[in-house]
Amino acid sequence: MSDFIKHPVVSLPDRAPEPVFSKEELVFTEAEKEQIEAFRAQYPTPESAVMKTFWLAQEKFGFLPPEVIRLAADTLGIPFSLAYGVATFYTQYYKAQKGKYVLDVCTCFSCQLCGGYDMLRYLEEKLDIREGETTEDGLFTIQGAECLGACGTAPMLQVTNGPYVHNLSREKLDALIDALKAGKKPPFVSVTLPQDEDDLGGNRRSDAEATEVGQTPPAAETFE
Amino acid sequence: MPKITIDNKEYAFEGQPKLLQFCLDHGVELPHFCYHPALSVPANCRQCLVEVGMPVRDRETGEISRNDDGEPIVRWGPKMTTSCSVDMADGMAVRTHRSSELVEQAQRDNLEFLLVNHPLDCPICDQAGHCPLQNQTYKYGPEGSRFEFRKVQKPKKVVLGPRVMLDGERCINCTRCTRFTDEVSKSHQLTIIERGVKNYPMTPPGEVFDDPYSMNVIDICPVGALTSIDFRFRARIWEMSSAPSITVTNAKGANCSYWVRDNLVLRITPRANPHINDYWLPDEDRATYARFNEQRPDGPRIRGDEGLQPADWETAYARASELLGSADGSNILFLGSPHATVEDNYLLCKLAAALGASPPAYIPHVKPGAGDGWLITDDKAPNAEGCRRLGVRPVDPALVRARLEAGEIAALYALEDDPVASGLFQAAEIQDIPVVLHTYHTTNETLAAADVALPAAMVVETVGSYVSEDGHAQRVWPAKAIRGVNRTLRMEMGVSRLDSHGTPFDRWHNAANQVQCKPSWEMLPNIARGLGLEWADASPKEIMREIAQHLGAFEGATYENMGSSGVRLTEIGTLA
Numbered sequence: 001m002s003d004f005i006k007h008p009v010v011s012l013p014d015r016a017p018e019p020v021f022s023k024e025e026l027v028f029t030e031a032e033k034e035q036i037e038a039f040r041a042q043y044p045t046p047e048s049a050v051m052k053t054f055w056l057a058q059e060k061f062g063f064l065p066p067e068v069i070r071l072a073a074d075t076l077g078i079p080f081s082l083a084y085g086v087a088t089f090y091t092q093y094y095k096a097q098k099g100k101y102v103l104d105v106c107t108c109f110s111c112q113l114c115g116g117y118d119m120l121r122y123l124e125e126k127l128d129i130r131e132g133e134t135t136e137d138g139l140f141t142i143q144g145a146e147c148l149g150a151c152g153t154a155p156m157l158q159v160t161n162g163p164y165v166h167n168l169s170r171e172k173l174d175a176l177i178d179a180l181k182a183g184k185k186p187p188f189v190s191v192t193l194p195q196d197e198d199d200l201g202g203n204r205r206s207d208a209e210a211t212e213v214g215q216t217p218p219a220a221e222t223f224e
Numbered sequence: 225m226p227k228i229t230i231d232n233k234e235y236a237f238e239g240q241p242k243l244l245q246f247c248l249d250h251g252v253e254l255p256h257f258c259y260h261p262a263l264s265v266p267a268n269c270r271q272c273l274v275e276v277g278m279p280v281r282d283r284e285t286g287e288i289s290r291n292d293d294g295e296p297i298v299r300w301g302p303k304m305t306t307s308c309s310v311d312m313a314d315g316m317a318v319r320t321h322r323s324s325e326l327v328e329q330a331q332r333d334n335l336e337f338l339l340v341n342h343p344l345d346c347p348i349c350d351q352a353g354h355c356p357l358q359n360q361t362y363k364y365g366p367e368g369s370r371f372e373f374r375k376v377q378k379p380k381k382v383v384l385g386p387r388v389m390l391d392g393e394r395c396i397n398c399t400r401c402t403r404f405t406d407e408v409s410k411s412h413q414l415t416i417i418e419r420g421v422k423n424y425p426m427t428p429p430g431e432v433f434d435d436p437y438s439m440n441v442i443d444i445c446p447v448g449a450l451t452s453i454d455f456r457f458r459a460r461i462w463e464m465s466s467a468p469s470i471t472v473t474n475a476k477g478a479n480c481s482y483w484v485r486d487n488l489v490l491r492i493t494p495r496a497n498p499h500i501n502d503y504w505l506p507d508e509d510r511a512t513y514a515r516f517n518e519q520r521p522d523g524p525r526i527r528g529d530e531g532l533q534p535a536d537w538e539t540a541y542a543r544a545s546e547l548l549g550s551a552d553g554s555n556i557l558f559l560g561s562p563h564a565t566v567e568d569n570y571l572l573c574k575l576a577a578a579l580g581a582s583p584p585a586y587i588p589h590v591k592p593g594a595g596d597g598w599l600i601t602d603d604k605a606p607n608a609e610g611c612r613r614l615g616v617r618p619v620d621p622a623l624v625r626a627r628l629e630a631g632e633i634a635a636l637y638a639l640e641d642d643p644v645a646s647g648l649f650q651a652a653e654i655q656d657i658p659v660v661l662h663t664y665h666t667t668n669e670t671l672a673a674a675d676v677a678l679p680a681a682m683v684v685e686t687v688g689s690y691v692s693e694d695g696h697a698q699r700v701w702p703a704k705a706i707r708g709v710n711r712t713l714r715m716e717m718g719v720s721r722l723d724s725h726g727t728p729f730d731r732w733h734n735a736a737n738q739v740q741c742k743p744s745w746e747m748l749p750n751i752a753r754g755l756g757l758e759w760a761d762a763s764p765k766e767i768m769r770e771i772a773q774h775l776g777a778f779e780g781a782t783y784e785n786m787g788s789s790g791v792r793l794t795e796i797g798t799l800a
Contacts, residue, residue: 010422013417014429017430070428081415082412085416088419
C-alpha cells in the first residue's frame with residue numbers, strides 16, 4: 001500500500017487478454033457442478049453463491065484469469081460483468097498466477113508498529129524477490145497485506161489465504177520457509193490470552209491443531 | 225391523508241413515496257448523485273443525507289405525545305439517513321440543510337470526500353456547465369480543498385465501446401451506469417472493478433460496451449466520467465441552445481432535445497416522457513444529427529435546358545403550379561410521406577382532392593426485424609401512423625407500375641421522400657413526366673428526374689406534429705433557424721428556445737449555416753393558389769385544429785392538448 005501512496009496510479013487491466021487455460025481444461029467436473037449447485041441452493045439468488053464458486057474455482061485452477069471467472073459466472077447463470085467486478089474487488093482471489101505459497105505479511109497500522117515492515121523486508125532479502133513478486137522456482141509470493149484482524153499477535157502473516165503465523169520473528173520466518181520448502185504447511189494456531197494462564201489454566205481450545213500463548217509484541221525497527 | 229413535516233412545513237402525501245423523490249417533486253431541492261428515479265436505490269453517494277425523526281407516542285394509549293405548546297415531540301434518529309432510501313411515514317419529521325446545521329455540514333464534508341480524488345479539469349471537461357457535481361459543489365461544497373497529497377491517477381480516455389469513452393479519474397462511483405445496464409438495458413456490460421480508491425466502471429475483459437442504448441449512461445452520469453466519443457470537445461454546453469422535439473429515426477416518437485450551435489445540430493439527447501421513452505433514447509436515434517446539417521439544398525431549383533437551375537421561390541411555385549395545371553387532375557400521382565408532418569400530408573390530401581386526383585399514398589420505410597420491441601421500431605419513418613389516420617395508404621407498387629405503363633400518370637408530386645431511391649420508379653421512367661419534389665437533401669435520387677425541386681424544412685426547422693406507432697400525437701418546435709422569414713416559425717422559435725440563443729436578438733445569433741428551405745405547409749398553399757385555388761396561409765397550429773375538428777382519427781389532437789408530452793389518440797379500430 002505504501003507504494004500506492006507514493007505512486008497512486010491505477011493501471012487499466014488488459015481488456016483482451018490471451019486465455020491461459022484451453023477450452024478442454026475449462027470445465028467443472030460433475031462433482032464440482034454438484035457442489036456449485038449446493039452453494040446456489042443456500043441463497044435466495046444465484047449471485048450470492050459467486051464467492052464460494054470462485055473459491056472452488058481458485059482451488060481447482062490456482063488462480064482466476066478472466067476465462068475462469070466467465071466459467072464460474074456461466075455455471076451459476078449470472079452476468080460475467082458482475083462476477084468480474086466481485087473477483088477484482090477481493091484481493092484474496094488471485095487474478096494472476098502466484099507462487100505455491102503466498103505469504104501475506106500484514107503491514108497495516110498495528111503490525112507496522114510492531115515490525116510488519118521489518119518482517120516483510122527480511123522476507124524480501126531472504127527470498128531475493130520484491131513485494132508482489134514470485135520466486136523463480138514458483139514456490140513463494142510475498143505480498144504486503146492490509147489488516148488481517150490479528151493485531152494482538154502482531155506482527156503476523158497468512159499463508160495462501162489459509163493459516164496465520166503469529167508473533168513473527170526472523171527466526172520464526174526462517175523456520176517457516178524451511179518447513180514450507182519441505183512441503184509442510186503451518187498448522188492452525190489458537191492463541192490464548194496470557195492472563196488466562198493463571199485463572200483458567202490457559203483456556204486452550206481442544207479442537208485447535210496447535211496453541212500458543214500470546215506475548216507482548218515487539219516494537220518496530222523501521223516504519224514506512 | 226398521511227402528513228409529513230419537512231423543515232417545519234407540513235405536506236400531505238399518498239402512497240409510499242421515497243423521501244428524496246417526494247422532496248424533489250415538491251420543490252425541496254436536495255443534493256444527490258446516485259439516485260435516479262428510473263433506477264434502483266443504492267444510497268451509495270451519501271449526498272442526500274437528512275435528519276429524520278418520528279413523533280413520540282404514548283405507550284399505553286398510542287397517542288402522539290405533545291409538548292406544552294401542543295407540538296408533537298419528535299424523537300430524532302441517532303444519525304442522519306439517506307433521504308433517497310427512506311420510506312415516508314405518517315407524522316415523520318425531516319430536517320434538511322435548510323433547518324439543520326448538522327445536515328449542512330454533512331453535505332459539505334461528503335462533497336469534500338467526493339472531490340478528494342476528482343481532477344479539477346472542469347475547464348476542459350465536456351460535462352462542465354451541466355455537471356451535477358460541479359453545480360452542487362458550488363452550492364453545497366467546501367470553499368477549498370485541504371487535500372495536499374497526490375491524487376489517484378486512473379485510466380483516462382478509455383474507449384469502452386464504439387460510442388462511449390471513460391475517464392476513470394472523474395468517476396465518483398455512483399453506479400448509475402452499471403445499474404442502467406443491469407436494470408434498464410439488461411446488457412450487463414458494465415461493472416465496477418477493483419476496490420476502494422482504485423475502483424471505476426469497466427467492461428469485463430473481452431467485452432465491448434456496444435449496447436444499442438449505451439449512450440444513455442452519458443446522460444445519467446453525474447460527472448464527466450462517461451462522455452460521447454462523437455460529441456467530445458465539440459461544443460460547450462453554454463454555447464448551445466436546445467429545443468424540445470421528438471426523434472424521427474423510427475416510429476416510436478421518442479422525446480428528445482436537439483442541441484444547436486450556429487444553426488448546426490450537434491447532438492441529440494433524451495427528454496423525459498413517461499408515456500413513451502421514460503428517460504432513454506436509443507443510440508441510433510442520436511447518431512443521425514448530421515443529416516440535419518449536411519447535404520442540405522440551397523434554395524429551389526427548376527429544370528431548364530441545362531438541368532436543374534437555381535430559381536427564386538416565386539418562380540418555383542409558379543412553375544410547379546403550371547406543371548400540375550397542365551396535367552389532367554385524375555392523372556396526377558400524389559405521394560405523401562411518413563417523414564412529413566401530419567399537417568403537410570393533410571395539405572397534400574387537400575390539394576389532391578381539389579385537383580380531382582385519388583388520395584395520396586405513402587412509401588413505407590419498414591425494415592422487418594430491425595425493431596427491438598422497445599424504443600427501436602421496424603418502421604424507420606416517424607409518421608406512418610399519422611398518414612394512415614389521414615387516409616394516406618401505403619403505396620401499391622404493382623398498381624403504380626400498371627398505371628405508369630398504361631400512361632395514366634401524367635405528373636408526380638412527391639412530398640419529402642425519395643421515390644427513386646426507395647425503388648418505386650427508375651429515374652429514367654419518370655424523366656418525361658413533370659415531377660414536383662419536396663426534398664430534404666441534395667442526395668435525393670429523384671432529383672435526377674425532378675422538374676421542380678423544393679427544399680423542405682426538416683423536423684428541426686419546422687413546426688408540426690407526428691403520430692407514433694402507438695398512436696401518440698406529438699408536436700415539435702423549431703430548433704434552428706432557416707434562411708428567410710416566416711412569422712410562425714419565428715414566434716415558435718421564441719417559445720422553443722427559452723434561452724433565446726440563436727434568435728435574432730442575442731449575440732449568439734448567427735446567419736451561418738442557415739439552410740435555404742421552407743416548411744411544406746408554407747409551400748403547398750402557394751402552389752395551390754397558383755392553380756387558382758382559394759387557399760389562405762395557415763400556421764400548423766390552425767391546420768391541426770382543423771384536422772382535429774374534421775377527422776375523428778385525430779380527435780383532441782390540438783396543439784393545446786398535445787403540450788410538450790403529446791396526447792394518446794383513440795385507436796382507429798375502436799372509432800365508431
